[in-house]
Amino acid sequence: MGAIDPALLLAAIIVAATPILLAALGELVVERAGVLNLGVEGMMITGAICGFAVAVNSGSPALGFVAAAGGGAVLALLFAVLTQVALANQVASGLALTLFGLGLSSLLGQGYQGIKPPPVPRLDLGPLSDLPFLGRVLFSHDLMAYLALALVAVVWAVLKYTRAGLILRAVGENHDAAHALGYKVVRVRVLAILFGGACAGLGGAYISLIRVPQWTEGMTSGAGWIALALVVFASWKAGRVLLGAWLFGGVTVLQLNLQAAGLAIPVEYLSMSPYLITILVLVIMARDKSRAPASLGRVFHASQ
Amino acid sequence: MTLRHLLTTVALALGLATGAVAQDKTKVGFIYVGPIGDGGWTYEHDKGRLAVEAHFGDAVETTYQESVPEGADAERAITQMALQGADLIFTTSFGFMEPTLAVAAKFPNVKFEHATGYKTAPNVSTYSARFYEGRAVQGHIAGRMTKSNIIGYIASYPIPEVIRGINSAYIHAKKVNPDVEFKIIWAYTWFDPAKEADAAQALIEQGADVILQHTDSTAPQAAAEKAGNVVTFGQASDMAEYAPFPRVSSIIDNWAPYYIARTQAVIDGTWESTETWDGIGPGMVKIGEISDAVPADVKAEALALKDAMASGSYHPFTGPLNRQDGSVWLAEGEVADDGTLLGMDFYVEGITGQIPN
Numbered sequence: 001m002g003a004i005d006p007a008l009l010l011a012a013i014i015v016a017a018t019p020i021l022l023a024a025l026g027e028l029v030v031e032r033a034g035v036l037n038l039g040v041e042g043m044m045i046t047g048a049i050c051g052f053a054v055a056v057n058s059g060s061p062a063l064g065f066v067a068a069a070g071g072g073a074v075l076a077l078l079f080a081v082l083t084q085v086a087l088a089n090q091v092a093s094g095l096a097l098t099l100f101g102l103g104l105s106s107l108l109g110q111g112y113q114g115i116k117p118p119p120v121p122r123l124d125l126g127p128l129s130d131l132p133f134l135g136r137v138l139f140s141h142d143l144m145a146y147l148a149l150a151l152v153a154v155v156w157a158v159l160k161y162t163r164a165g166l167i168l169r170a171v172g173e174n175h176d177a178a179h180a181l182g183y184k185v186v187r188v189r190v191l192a193i194l195f196g197g198a199c200a201g202l203g204g205a206y207i208s209l210i211r212v213p214q215w216t217e218g219m220t221s222g223a224g225w226i227a228l229a230l231v232v233f234a235s236w237k238a239g240r241v242l243l244g245a246w247l248f249g250g251v252t253v254l255q256l257n258l259q260a261a262g263l264a265i266p267v268e269y270l271s272m273s274p275y276l277i278t279i280l281v282l283v284i285m286a287r288d289k290s291r292a293p294a295s296l297g298r299v300f301h302a303s304q
Numbered sequence: 305m306t307l308r309h310l311l312t313t314v315a316l317a318l319g320l321a322t323g324a325v326a327q328d329k330t331k332v333g334f335i336y337v338g339p340i341g342d343g344g345w346t347y348e349h350d351k352g353r354l355a356v357e358a359h360f361g362d363a364v365e366t367t368y369q370e371s372v373p374e375g376a377d378a379e380r381a382i383t384q385m386a387l388q389g390a391d392l393i394f395t396t397s398f399g400f401m402e403p404t405l406a407v408a409a410k411f412p413n414v415k416f417e418h419a420t421g422y423k424t425a426p427n428v429s430t431y432s433a434r435f436y437e438g439r440a441v442q443g444h445i446a447g448r449m450t451k452s453n454i455i456g457y458i459a460s461y462p463i464p465e466v467i468r469g470i471n472s473a474y475i476h477a478k479k480v481n482p483d484v485e486f487k488i489i490w491a492y493t494w495f496d497p498a499k500e501a502d503a504a505q506a507l508i509e510q511g512a513d514v515i516l517q518h519t520d521s522t523a524p525q526a527a528a529e530k531a532g533n534v535v536t537f538g539q540a541s542d543m544a545e546y547a548p549f550p551r552v553s554s555i556i557d558n559w560a561p562y563y564i565a566r567t568q569a570v571i572d573g574t575w576e577s578t579e580t581w582d583g584i585g586p587g588m589v590k591i592g593e594i595s596d597a598v599p600a601d602v603k604a605e606a607l608a609l610k611d612a613m614a615s616g617s618y619h620p621f622t623g624p625l626n627r628q629d630g631s632v633w634l635a636e637g638e639v640a641d642d643g644t645l646l647g648m649d650f651y652v653e654g655i656t657g658q659i660p661n
Binding site: 004019106207211217219223262267 | 338339340341342343371456462487488489490491492493495496497498499501502503505506507509510512521522523526527529530543545546656657658660661
């Protein structure tokens with residue numbers, strides 16, 4: 001058992017947590033604006049292939065990530081048009097978006113199987129990366145992992161302290177009141193949906209460009225659904241999303257390591273542990289009276 | 305109203321038209337567990353399907369449904385295919401066994417073929433390949449190539465098929481390298497690239513410098529390539545895009561001849577319920593090219609092993625072999641019977657860890 005290197009383990013956890021963290025952060029903003037977008041999986045996988053294709057063709061992973069955000073946002077725009085302009089049912093539109101994204105990505109991905117993407121360099125933090133333990137755990141990742149962490153702080157601060165965050169939350173809590181105050185409910189929601197799509201796309205590209213690195217059809221295999229569940233269990237709070245992502249990614253990686261190290265815990269329990277532990281911890285934390293945004297999933301039209 | 309009426313008429317006309325055509329054509333359906341672009345298991349089954357199309361041309365029409373989850377939804381997918389008029393349906397994953405039998409009971413005139421299972425019915429055949437012969441070759445190369453003496457194994461589900469592979473690989477690695485140790489991770493998935501990559505990463509961090517996989521995607525190959533000094537083998541498909549290193553050889557499933565033969569049997573009306581289990585000899589299992597990263601003498605040994613199994617002069621499970629608990633399984637010179645192999649639920653002596661239930 002003692003064979004697990006904690007530094008390598010912690011470093012692996014950050015890599016495993018980043019995709020769901022990015023996607024869940026995006027969805028958190030969307031839901032705080034009062035929109036339920038179940039298409040996270042579809043936007044993630046579209047981001048994964050857009051990012052992969054552009055990175056391969058341009059040779060630049062950075063451009064790939066930009067394209068991934070763009071791809072996710074374009075798909076999200078479709079959802080925005082359906083639900084905010086055409087006033088379609090959000091649950092049905094979101095599910096359709098996932099199916100559409102999976103199909104679209106396998107179409108776009110024709111010819112990209114078995115190709116290796118350009119490697120994403122680790123960020124060179126000079127002497128920090130050479131620190132004995134912390135260097136490997138904290139200071140030897142790629143730029144995206146740090147951006148994801150920074151994004152947690154930004155989302156938290158914007159929602160809590162800025163006027164824009166207040167308007168977004170007002171729209172999500174009571175869109176009629178926000179409308180009466182003169183805020184553009186539809187515009188705010190469309191922007192939030194686009195942000196959510198871009199984040200999901202980045203999360204997908206993190207899988208196809210860094211975590212796995214390759215393109216395979218259906219490669220997100222459910223990460224989008226995990227992200228969706230995380231938002232709920234994290235009671236729509238950015239800090240708890242980070243905790244949930246670390247827990248889920250952490251226990252997933254940990255249980256694989258425990259198996260490899262030959263620990264005598266039945267594998268069945270290890271395999272279900274990521275889901276159990278994450279849900280358990282977040283449910284216990286959610287005992288304070290946090291609840292869903294009041295207008296979540298409700299259709300808004302100015303005439304009503 | 306008028307539009308709906310028009311659409312109904314068009315749909316009806318289309319239905320009649322396809323119905324009329326379907327009478328002359330033999331319809332063959334395939335149910336896949338993963339996407340056809342997985343680069344491994346499902347990819348090879350789909351190559352078999354395409355071979356059927358190429359062989360029969362207009363006489364046969366094929367359909368497929370990919371990424372069908374094992375479990376209740378499989379029954380719906382198979383039923384739907386049978387309702388659409390398929391004459392022969394291949395269900396290509398172990399977990400489709402019960403759904404296939406359930407649907408087969410409802411459609412006695414449709415022929416079913418279930419891959420890697422062990423239950424048959426008057427209109428259900430089973431077919432599988434003796435992948436463990438390929439595992440023997442992999443185990444041999446792995447035992448000779450490892451420097452850390454630690455071999456990682458990404459297993460999927462604890463079913464006989466997978467356990468056979470682990471045992472066969474271990475026996476032949478141990479034969480050429482008595483110090484070898486297997487570290488096994490049960491991923492509980494056939495296809496999840498991110499998880500497979502994490503599993504490979506965990507094994508590499510545990511010191512493994514050879515990784516065998518029984519999952520379907522190429523993600524472990526990518527993880528090994530990133531690590532730089534880790535040997536892998538293609539699983540189900542050649543995965544040649546990772547040759548010559550890390551992928552040094554592969555097991556290739558070759559379903560096309562079987563699919564063509566069974567489709568022909570349906571056309572001729574000679575189809576019967578059978579249990580097929582073919583190996584390297586009849587060509588259902590192929591060994592992908594052993595790359596130059598493998599030393600010439602190791603390559604020669606591996607090829608000799610492969611030829612011995614193809615000719616039937618050597619069986620990978622030949623005694624003396626003990627079970628994990630030390631009890632005798634096969635005496636000196638004794639060869640495992642197919643019944644025991646098909647239901648294999650134990651590790652051979654020397655493998656540490658327990659098989660999940």
